[in-house]
Amino acid sequence: MIEIHMLTKRFIVIIPFLFLFVGCHFKGSTTSEYAYVGGEIINPKNKNVILYNIEGKIVDSIALDSSNRFIYKIDNLQPGLYSITHGGEYQMVLLEANDSIMFRLNTYDFDESLVFTGHGSKKNNYLIKTYLSNEKEAKQLVKYSKMEPEEFDRFVEERRQHQLSDFHKFLENKNESEFFKSIVEANINYSAYADKEIYPFAYFGNNKLIHIKDLPEDFFGHRKDIDYNATHLSRFFAYNRFLSSHIENLAAHGYYDNNDFHSKFDRHAMNYNKLKLDLIDSIISDETIKNNLLKYKTIDYVSHNHTEADANTFLNYYIDKSSNDEDKAYMTDLVSNLKLLRRGNPLPNLAIVNYNDTEHLLNTIIVKPTIIFFWSSNSKSQYRNSHYMVNKLKTDFPQIDFISINVNDSDDKFWKQIINNYNFPTVNEFKFKNSKQARKTLAVNYLNKAIIVDEDSVILHPNANIFNSEFKVTLEELLQKKHLIARQDAF
Structure with a gap:
């Protein structure tokens, strides 16, 4: 994403x-x-x-x-x-x-x-403090989501009240504006509200999400305080994180209106994703907020490995709701590029440059099944985690090659310095020769995307995620089809 x-x-x-x-x-x-x-x-x-x-x-x-x-x-x-x-x-x-x-x-x-x-620095320092605190807590959400609903609800609310209390102490004897107060309080509140909206997906999982209807009656009590059209927060992370998860949650309630009561939840189902666009269109009137949400939810859907017909159907559904012509042109172009990345198609042959400044064509360096993953010099946690994960995968799947591509346009020295600082193996470390065009061609809309190809550079999976809990299962299934590993039930 x-x-x-x-x-x-x-x-x-x-x-x-x-x-x-x-x-x-x-x-x-x-x-x-x-x-x-x-x-x-x-x-x-x-x-x-x-x-x-x-x-x-x-x-x-x-x-x-x-x-x-x-x-x-x-x-x-x-x-x-x-x-x-x-x-x-x-x-x-x-x-x-x-x-x-x-x-x-x-x-x-x-x-x-x-x-x-x-x-004006004090207010910005405090805002950064609350943001970093909430970011740290958000990373712990998987652990917190193991709590029972009543315990989780109590925990999140106590944490929110504690943060608000600390903020009010900070304001004592300070002449800060009402606008600043509203921004910090929004950061605290919407971070907590987002955790509440995300919790059911983590707690119940896809197999038991139907039980979202069994949560305590006041679990979503915060919804009475939502401003769906807070223009001044339209570029604020906590607010957008909340709206995104809130829409997912509301649509999940409607998912089982069209699916069997005990069926496994499918976040890639067409009806579920259309419902998300319907909700955005119906409850949000601010054009900036609405168009951004419509765009991101559409990218989520079309980037998955759907049929060309489904992608076109969803694109048209999105175009009817968006009022941003630039976004609509971008999405039309994205769907067009994704058609070339469908399973069974050849990988686009792009120019890449290795650590020693030698230029290659991407397809010419692929000699066996390969996972191509991406990273940015601007995201330290992502490039550390992705290389760490790949090292583990190399042990589990020795029959596969891994190609690492940096997506930045900056001077090579920044790219190489990171490689040197973290002792990343320089073999199979590359940059795009033309990063902007290459990212567009390969539809690299988010860094965790990975592309799996066979020894002939034929696409096996155009949009994998090496951090996904089911990634190894997906990879094993692909390799079984290529007869590169034996089926588990053969032993």
Whole structure:
């Protein structure tokens, strides 16, 4: 799944506020409602940063000076969540009138804490604190979901109230805006609400999801407090995570209206996914929020290994509901590209470059069944976990090759430095020669995607996920069909 823009953790260290103003170039004119945002990029990947407004539209591309610093004045400021990108890095910042937010960013390290300095920094530091806390808790959801429903409900609510209490203590003797308060409270609340919506899928699983109807009557009591059209939160991770899981949950209740009571839940069923689009269309009126959800849910469906007819049917169903022409063109193009990636088709022959800067065509390096997996220099946990998982798979499936492809457009030195820092084997480590076009051709919409091909570069599975709990079973079934492993019942 495409990653939704979020308030991501980045490694920022405190720097004196005035320090960054020395030698920096100011851009922007003079108005009464304004804010400054600036910083220093350590080990920059290019010579500019891009600033986006609260609607996600580009405000300006800001050049770094000779010291890799920048400062920008935003005139006619609309209070809200702005974002800055650099070389694939993404950071959101809450800006209000007269703020001067500064940070220092080192592109070589992604796991250190983020600390803002300057006027308006306290609220951004607190927002980052709540985000990181909720992100940590979200990673524990699989463990928490083993709790019985009443226990889980109580646990999540107590945690939410504790976070709200800490926030109210933080506000004592501080003159923060109501807007800031609403943002932090939304982050706390919607993170908890998302956990509640995701819980049934983890607790019951596909075989027993029918029992979602047996949850305590007040388990979803939070739904009375939902704002489905919170425009100011439309690019906020906690809010989007909640809406996405909430739609999945609502549609699950309707799933069994058209399926046998005891049937296994199928998240890829056409009717279930159409119901998700129907729900989005009926309960959300904000065009930005609605169109984004419609797009992501459609990508989820068409990226699975459906028939061409099903993909086209669903695409048309989506087009009738979306009002974003750019999104509709993107989805039409995606479905067209996915047709070429269907099982049994030859793998597109793309140019790749190895660690020693030698160019190859992808198909020419495939000599036996192969899993092609992808990673980004901007996602440390993903590239560490994917290589770790592949090492385990190599032991279990010695008859298979693994090709690792970095998807970044940045200079090779960043790619190679990660390989060296983590001692990844340089054999079978590649980059795309033309990353943008290659990602489009192979429909790499999310990093956990993997493509399985046979020794002739014929596609066996166009959209596998090596982290999926059923991946090994899927792989074994494919290899059995290729007679590369014996069936388990033969022993």
